[in-house]
Amino acid sequence: MSEIEEKIHAVGLVTEYNPFHDGHIYHIKRAKSITHADAVVAVMSGNFTQRGEPAILDKWQRAQAALENGVDLVVELPVFMAVQPAHRFADGALQLLNDLKVKDVVFGAEHPSWKFSDFVTAEKQFNETTFEKYNATYATQFNQQLVKLTGHSLVDPNDILAFSYYKANLENHYPIILHPIGRLGSQYHDQSITGTIASASAIRQAVNNHEDIRKVAPSRTVESLTGVERIPDWELLYPLLRNFLIQAPLSRLQQIYQMAEGLEYRYREAAEQELTFAGFIHHVKTKRYTYSRLLRVCLYAVMEITNGQMELAWKQPYLHVLGFTERGQEYLHQIKKKVQYPLLTKIGQDERESLIDLDYRAGKLYQMFTQVEQDVKHAPIIK
Amino acid sequence: MSEIEEKIHAVGLVTEYNPFHDGHIYHIKRAKSITHADAVVAVMSGNFTQRGEPAILDKWQRAQAALENGVDLVVELPVFMAVQPAHRFADGALQLLNDLKVKDVVFGAEHPSWKFSDFVTAEKQFNETTFEKYNATYATQFNQQLVKLTGHSLVDPNDILAFSYYKANLENHYPIILHPIGRLGSQYHDQSITGTIASASAIRQAVNNHEDIRKVAPSRTVESLTGVERIPDWELLYPLLRNFLIQAPLSRLQQIYQMAEGLEYRYREAAEQELTFAGFIHHVKTKRYTYSRLLRVCLYAVMEITNGQMELAWKQPYLHVLGFTERGQEYLHQIKKKVQYPLLTKIGQDERESLIDLDYRAGKLYQMFTQVEQDVKHAPIIK
Known part of the structure; x- marks a missing residue:
């Protein structure tokens, strides 16, 4: 590979942007400053989120806000990877980011100073038989063992994801450098807007309550949510x-x-x-x-x-490009001959009936909320 | 069988009562006077009609109106028999009425003077191969042949049903005496209320237009439809x-x-x-x-x-009793040991999961309109 082809250094983010808010802008800036990256590549859940809920705005609206606020390339995390427990979600996201040739991945964690890779080593010593209790979730049982071995309690959602990224990265021998960072302001579970950085969940609540979100979200998000009477549920x-x-x-x-x-x-x-x-x-x-x-x-x-x-879906990963900036387009050009998975921009009848079938069907379901066609003939957003 | 057991003579009607109106009252009276019957047994479509549409009122509401206006016993025509083309609809209805031991069946026809049994004979001479045109409905092609053989054109919906009753009765060798009678007032296809007898379809239209239907329907129907903003569709x-x-x-x-x-x-x-x-x-x-x-x-x-x-459903007919008058109850008592099919009054978990499965599921679907449970633990209406 020539020096010219390698000129753009990209940092990867795993996102839902549900909706895109000021905390995400902070995250993007931090990711670039820590890694000295030239471009930001976000893998983003589509119309349904990891928790199995319809997103507050459709994937195009959320990608648009991201592209206007620092992200250079948005690739959809397919529904079969996105709507999964943390370990599969993380596994799918890193799989795509690795194929997208990012050098680093930056993510928030409640305890960024923890050595998450040690937890991955510890997990190998777990006794599988103790996971068969029917009156506790898997996560609870997992954590009980982790506390015994490491003294740390893996209960916060972003810590759990952080652990999952380390696990996926180690087990698949990806060359990605992982960077857990602290979260600013409100915590994931906070249900109300207090400062200038609010959790996505607090913002969703605010939208449902017809409260002002201008202090905590960029104008594109505010605009998209204007007039929304009731968020998709x-x-x-x-x-x-x-x-x-x-x-x-x-x-x-x-x-x-x-x-x-x-x-x-x-x-x-x-x-x-x-x-x-x-x-x-x-x-x-x-x-x-x-x-x-x-x-x-x-x-x-x-x-x-x-x-x-x-x-079948997990055997056929693909990279569905939702949008890019000029820099993102240059980066796509840089990697397009190196990616292993099909790089999809416009969805025709062929992709819709094969590769992208599940995302297409998720989009048709999401149409219930918006009446807007999600995939067929939808060109990527160019910012 | 003793003379006492045979004392009630019943006339059968095949109905949809969608909704029950004054024309139906006329039909009931005529049926009794023609046949000198002591009791009127109506087999009635459930929550979905022959045309495949949700009924304007649920089966219990329609049965209630019928019982208050001259019908003595209402038995549900199961969804798998009701939502069918004329010949299967008629076949199912006569099958149930025959098991219910009615002596006569009276039904409206556009041309009650026709000898419908002759048409059944004529049909046997039809050339099956000419039914393979793909640009005309089966009914159209059927009629073209009938006109050739009999000179009569079987195109009106109640004439077609009348023919179907004759056919079912003859082919199954039921001992039922069939009585086609003329229809009063508006025709089936009329879309507006003009006189004091209106078609069910005109009444549905009137309800949707928030027009007065008191002139053409009994108080129970008017009451049930009061406050209905939009009929189920x-x-x-x-x-x-x-x-x-x-x-x-x-x-x-x-x-x-x-x-x-x-x-x-x-x-x-x-x-x-x-x-x-x-x-x-x-x-x-x-x-x-x-x-x-x-x-x-x-x-x-x-x-x-x-x-x-x-x-499977057609192999397991049953008689689901929706309601009865005192006379209807006496009649049920008279026939209960003679009926071949299971006589269901209250639906328990067993029937719901076996026999009545499809009606139960149709009821759950109909619940979308009304939120009212349709079958489980619903006792027959006693008038």
């Missing part, structure tokens, strides 16, 4: 989920990804009895599963994603 | 249908009852492109199929009724 999708759970034969429910260990009976029973999604999710909740896990299974069900479809 | 169910058509694999669509001859591709394509049901049904329409046929396939699809489920 599961209540609107519930009739679709409910109908599937009632009408489809049990044998079909049992083929749904992660609809295991009798969940199909709980889901069907709850669907038959509950007229609201709030009632439904409360009905299916047990100590064994987190709400996020249960929400993700709702999405797999309403999209009828089977074990087979999920397995 | 396919638009509300469209997101469910659309999601199924997009998310389910084609192999699954192909298993849906009557989703044949490439309809699965048309349906999927239309679902992907159309955001409204009006747009969808227009998109799938061809000369080959009537709107009714296409609407029925919509219901089969949204309920995921497969060929296998349909076939």
Whole structure:
């Protein structure tokens, strides 16, 4: 490779931007200053988030805000990678960032000073049999063992993701340098806006309450959310989920990804009895599963994603470019002959029926909220 | 059988009561006077009608109006019999009425003086190969042959049903005496209320237009429809249908009852492109199929009724009693040891998961409109 081809040094970010806010701008700036990168490449969840919820704005709107505020290239994290527990989410994101040839990945963590790689070593000593308790989530049981071995408690969501990035990077022998950084201002779980940096979750709450978000989000986000009466949520999708759970034969429910260990009976029973999604999710909740896990299974069900479809999808990763700046375009030019995975810009009938099938279907579901076509013939945003 | 057991003579009616109106009262009175019957037994479509549409009121509301206005016993025509083309609808209805031991069946026809049994004889001489035109509906092609042989044109909906009753009665050797009678006032297709007898379709239109229906319907119907802003229609169910058509694999669509001859591709394509049901049904329409046929396939699809489920259902008929008067109860007592099919009054978990599965699921779908539970633990109406 010539020196010219290598001229742009990119830093990678794993993002949801749900929605894009000032904390993200801080993160982008810090990522560049720490790594001395020339370009910022963000892998971003599409229309559904890691927690299994519809995003507050569609992927194009969120990509637009990111490109206007420091990101140079936005690539979609496909729904089969995005709507997953932390370890698979992180695994998918690093897989794409590695193929996108980023040198560094910068991410927030509640405890950035921890040596997360030590936790990966510690995990190898875990006793697998103790994960079979049915009255505690996997994460809880995992953490009990980690505390014993390292003295550290891995319970904060960004710490868990940080650990997962280290694990994916080590196990796959990627050459990526990882940089955990501290988070500014509000914590992930904060539900209200207090300072000038708010959590995405607090901003979503504020939008639902028709509160002002101009102090904490850039103008593009504010504009996109102007006039939004009610942010996309599961209540609107519930009739679709409910109908599937009632009408489809049990044998079909049992083929749904992660609809295991009798969940199909709980889901069907709850669907038959509950007229609201709030009632439904409360009905299916047990100590064994987190709400996020249960929400993700709702999405797999309403999209009828089977074990087979999920397995096939992971075998065919791709890079769906949602948008780029001039710098991002130069970077794409630099890497385009080196990437292993198909680099998709415009989605035609072929991709829609093969590679991108699941994202296309997720987009059709998301259309329920916005009536806006998500994929077919949608060109990347050029900023 | 003793004389006492035989004391009540019942006349059977095949009904939809969508909604129950004054024309139905006339029909009931005429049926009794022609046959000198002591009791009126109505087999009635449940929550979805023969045309594949959600009924304007649920089956319990419609049964209530019927029981208050001359009907003594209302038995549900199961969804797999009701949502069918005329010949299967008539076949199912007569099958139940025969098991219910009615002596006579009275029904309206546009041409009650025709000898419908002659048409059944004529049909046997039809040349089957001429039914393979793809640019005309089956009914049109059928009629072209009938005109040639008999000089009569079987195009009016109640004439077609009348023919179907004769055919079912003859072919199954039922001992039922059939009585076609003239229809009063408005015709089936009339869309506005003009006299004191209006068609059900005109009344539905009037309800949607918030017009007064007190002149043409009894108080129970008027009361049930008071405050109804918009009558149940396919638009509300469209997101469910659309999601199924997009998310389910084609192999699954192909298993849906009557989703044949490439309809699965048309349906999927239309679902992907159309955001409204009006747009969808227009998109799938061809000369080959009537709107009714296409609407029925919509219901089969949204309920995921497969060929296998349909076939199984027809092998297990049952008599689901929706309500009765004192006279109706006496009649039930008279026949209960003679009926061949299971006589269901209250639906428990067993029936819901076996026999009545499809009606139960249709009820859950109909719950989208009303939020009212339709079957489980619902006792018959006693008037």
